[in-house]
Amino acid sequence: MTYSARSRDRFRLVASATTGAVAAACVAGTGAVMGTASAANAQGEVDKAATRQRELAAQPHVVELRRPSAVATKIKVVTKPGPGPQVRVVRVGGGSSGTSSRSRRTAPKPPVTSSGS
Amino acid sequence: MRTATPAQIRWRALGTYVELSVADADSSVPAESRARALLDLVERTCSRFRPDSDLSRVNARAGSWVRSDPLLVAATVAAVEAAEHTDGIVHPLLGRVVVGLGYDRTFTALQPGRAAGARIAPPPADSWRSIEWDADAIRIPRGTALDLGAVAKAWASDLISRTIAEEQQTSVAVSLGGDVAVSPTGRPTWWPIEIRDHPDVEGTVEVAIAEGGLATSSTVVRRWTAGGVIRHHLVDPRTGESARTCWRTVSATGPSATAANVATTAAVILGDDAIEWLTRRSVAARLVSEDGTVTLTAGWPGKGEQR
Numbered sequence: 001m002t003y004s005a006r007s008r009d010r011f012r013l014v015a016s017a018t019t020g021a022v023a024a025a026c027v028a029g030t031g032a033v034m035g036t037a038s039a040a041n042a043q044g045e046v047d048k049a050a051t052r053q054r055e056l057a058a059q060p061h062v063v064e065l066r067r068p069s070a071v072a073t074k075i076k077v078v079t080k081p082g083p084g085p086q087v088r089v090v091r092v093g094g095g096s097s098g099t100s101s102r103s104r105r106t107a108p109k110p111p112v113t114s115s116g117s
Numbered sequence: 118m119r120t121a122t123p124a125q126i127r128w129r130a131l132g133t134y135v136e137l138s139v140a141d142a143d144s145s146v147p148a149e150s151r152a153r154a155l156l157d158l159v160e161r162t163c164s165r166f167r168p169d170s171d172l173s174r175v176n177a178r179a180g181s182w183v184r185s186d187p188l189l190v191a192a193t194v195a196a197v198e199a200a201e202h203t204d205g206i207v208h209p210l211l212g213r214v215v216v217g218l219g220y221d222r223t224f225t226a227l228q229p230g231r232a233a234g235a236r237i238a239p240p241p242a243d244s245w246r247s248i249e250w251d252a253d254a255i256r257i258p259r260g261t262a263l264d265l266g267a268v269a270k271a272w273a274s275d276l277i278s279r280t281i282a283e284e285q286q287t288s289v290a291v292s293l294g295g296d297v298a299v300s301p302t303g304r305p306t307w308w309p310i311e312i313r314d315h316p317d318v319e320g321t322v323e324v325a326i327a328e329g330g331l332a333t334s335s336t337v338v339r340r341w342t343a344g345g346v347i348r349h350h351l352v353d354p355r356t357g358e359s360a361r362t363c364w365r366t367v368s369a370t371g372p373s374a375t376a377a378n379v380a381t382t383a384a385v386i387l388g389d390d391a392i393e394w395l396t397r398r399s400v401a402a403r404l405v406s407e408d409g410t411v412t413l414t415a416g417w418p419g420k421g422e423q424r
Contacts, residue, residue: 002249002250002251003194003249003250003251004197004246004247004248004249004250005197005200005201005245005246005247005248006246006247051182052182052254052256055181055182055183055256056182056183056184056254059183059184073187073188073190073191075275075276075279075280077195077272077275077276077279077373077375078371078372078373078375078376079195079198079199079202079268079373079375079376079379080198080202080372080376080379081202081203081369081371081376081377081379081380081383081395081398081400082371082372082376082398082399082400083372083399083400083401083416084326084329084330084331084369084370084371084372084376084377084400084401084416085299085326085327085328085329085330085370085372086326086327087324087325087326087331087370087401087416087417087418088307088324088325088326088418089322089323089324089418090309090323090324090325091322091323092321092322092323092422093321107120108120108122108123109123109309110123110138110140110290110306110307110308110309111123111124111125111138111309112309112310112311112323113125113136113138113290113292113297113308113309113310113311114134114136114292114295114310114311114313115292115295115296115297115310115311115312115313115331115332115333115368116295116311116312116313116314116333116335116338116366116368
């Protein structure tokens, strides 16, 4: 199975169309047309799969076994911009000797991480 | 009960700095080893500066299916999602455009004052929708080239922090060139993060987060001159030029470093429209204009700074 942003859009449209009564009525009225389109789509998918197989078969399999990708690609990363974590201000102003609002505590302070240039 | 001592290791990779912080110093050796291995993998699969990388092979055969390490597939999917979330403003197919602007080698290898390259027209606005993939193969549209620069570092930060937190059961903060990912385990650690608006100015703001991501995008770093014109690496896909923007630096938080980076990259490119775009998505952000004026969106704490 291959994926693209386009095919995912198509899946979403199909899912949306099959959940509404209005959409169901439209489908009933245009069954023949949809059947034709569906057959054409199926043939198109078969052709695409054959092209893909042909192109890939012509290449050496270069994925090296020593690459530990399987572990890394299990992780799903959220990519959508939106509400983030709570942010605390520690210091505002230039220089490294600014006022710190860190609470007094005996535990060792975490090291400072950089963001920016 | 033993009190864990935090530790930080710094080195360079992917053409930028790496800061790996762990809440328990006892985890630092295996954590560093894991991080270096993952960065090496990202470099070998996603770099456009290595002719033998998976990404270079995909670009060299644009229009055909190319076998690829699953890691590049995952990074490409993240980049396609970034384009979806930004209506193509963060565009993964600007590889040829960026090369045309003169960014055709690692940034440290760029010579100042080089001649201008041939201007490359940007790909069609929705061309990213035609990128196809499966578990271990990718096909990009003919005439285009992938450049995951905007997203890959942040995505790698997320990958590394999550992997180490899971394996070592310790809280982790990873910064890859300023894209910070924090993965908590157990008691939260508030990781202080220094935000730098300009390379010549010492840290202007220090904030802290205990989870998620924080990213900073800037037009004052990764700049070069080609044909007498100053360029920077944040390219507007609508023009094919370095973004002409009112912001010199944008920082934002997000549920991950990738999400935060997508927001900051889009904000720089959108310019005046960025505030509304960020506000509509409830993204907490700090934007610094060319003259140093700071603008904060809701959710970014305003203590000591103008809103």
